[in-house]
Amino acid sequence: MAGDLAFFYVFAAVAVGTSLLVIGQRNPIYSVLLLIASFGALAGLYVLLDAPFVAVTQIIVYAGAIMVLFLFVVMLLNAPREEPIDPERLVEPQGARWFGALLAVFLLVELGWAVARGSRALFGRASFDSVRVEQLSSVRFIGTVLYSDYAFAFEVTSILILVAMVGAVLLARRHEKEV
Amino acid sequence: MATLNDYLVLSAVLFTIGAAGVFLRRNLITILLAVEIMLNAVNLTFVAFGRFHGSVDGQIIVFFVMTVAAAEAAVGLAIVIAMFRHRGTLNPEAFKTLKW
Numbered sequence: 001m002a003g004d005l006a007f008f009y010v011f012a013a014v015a016v017g018t019s020l021l022v023i024g025q026r027n028p029i030y031s032v033l034l035l036i037a038s039f040g041a042l043a044g045l046y047v048l049l050d051a052p053f054v055a056v057t058q059i060i061v062y063a064g065a066i067m068v069l070f071l072f073v074v075m076l077l078n079a080p081r082e083e084p085i086d087p088e089r090l091v092e093p094q095g096a097r098w099f100g101a102l103l104a105v106f107l108l109v110e111l112g113w114a115v116a117r118g119s120r121a122l123f124g125r126a127s128f129d130s131v132r133v134e135q136l137s138s139v140r141f142i143g144t145v146l147y148s149d150y151a152f153a154f155e156v157t158s159i160l161i162l163v164a165m166v167g168a169v170l171l172a173r174r175h176e177k178e179v
Numbered sequence: 180m181a182t183l184n185d186y187l188v189l190s191a192v193l194f195t196i197g198a199a200g201v202f203l204r205r206n207l208i209t210i211l212l213a214v215e216i217m218l219n220a221v222n223l224t225f226v227a228f229g230r231f232h233g234s235v236d237g238q239i240i241v242f243f244v245m246t247v248a249a250a251e252a253a254v255g256l257a258i259v260i261a262m263f264r265h266r267g268t269l270n271p272e273a274f275k276t277l278k279w
Binding site: 042111 | 188189191196199211212213226227234236241243248253257264
C-alpha cells in the first residue's frame with residue numbers, strides 16, 4: 001500500500017501548488033485554468049478515498065460545467081487584469097493590521113491544536129473491512145441512500161437550482177432604460 | 180495508506196489558501212474562485228470522514244455542496260456581470276457606495 005501514500009502526496013502537492021498559483025495570478029484566465037488542474041488533483045484524491053462517483057462528478061460538474069461558466073464570464077468581460085495596489089491604500093490603521101494578524105495566529109494555533117489532538121485510535125485508522133469499502137464505492141448503494149434517506153433534501157435541491165436559474169437570468173438581464 | 184489526519188491537514192491547508200485568496204485578491208472573479216477552493220477543501224473533509232467512518236453520507240453531502248456551489252457560481256457570476264456593466268471594473272474597491 002506504499003503506492004497509495006505516494007499518490008496521496010503527489011495529488012496533495014499538485015492541489016496545494018495549483019491552488020497557491022490560483023490566488024497568485026493577476027490574470028483571471030490563468031487562475032481559472034489552474035483551478036481546473038487543482039480540481040483534477042482533488043478528483044484523484046477522491047479515487048484514493050474509494051469514492052469514484054464523487055471523483056467523476058468532480059470532473060464533470062466542477063471542472064466541466066462550473067469552470068466553463070467562469071471561463072465564459074472571464075472571456076465575456078474581456079478579462080481585465082488586476083491593477084497593482086494603490087500605494088496610498090497601504091497606509092491603513094495599525095490597529096486593524098494587528099487585529100488581523102492576531103486572528104490569523106489564533107486560527108493557526110487552533111488548527112494545529114485540533115490536528116495534534118486527534119486521537120490516533122480514530123484518525124490513524126487506515127481502513128475498514130473490504131465489504132464496507134466495496135459498499136462505499138458502489139454507485140448503486142449511494143443512489144439507494146440518496147433517493148431514500150435524503151429524498152427530501154434532493155427535492156429541495158431542485159427548487160434551489162430553479163431559484164438560482166431565475167435569479168441569474170434576472171440579475172444579468174440588460175435593462176432597457178440603461179442602454 | 181494515508182490516514183484521516185493527512186487528509187484533514189491537506190483540507191485545512193487548501194481552506195487557508197482559499198480564505199487568503201478572498202482577502203488578498205482585488206478581482207471579483209478571482210475572489211469567487213477562492214471561494215470555490217474553500218468549498219472543495221470542505222468537500223475533501225466530508226469524503227475523508229465518510230471513508231474513515233465507513234459511512235456513505237459524506238459522499239452524499241458532497242453532491243449537495245456541489246449543487247449549492249453551482250447555484251452560487253451562477254448567481255455570483257450574474258452579479259459580477261451586472262456590477263461590471265455598472266462600473267466598468269472588477270476591482271471591489273470601486274464598489275463602496277454602501278461604505279460608511
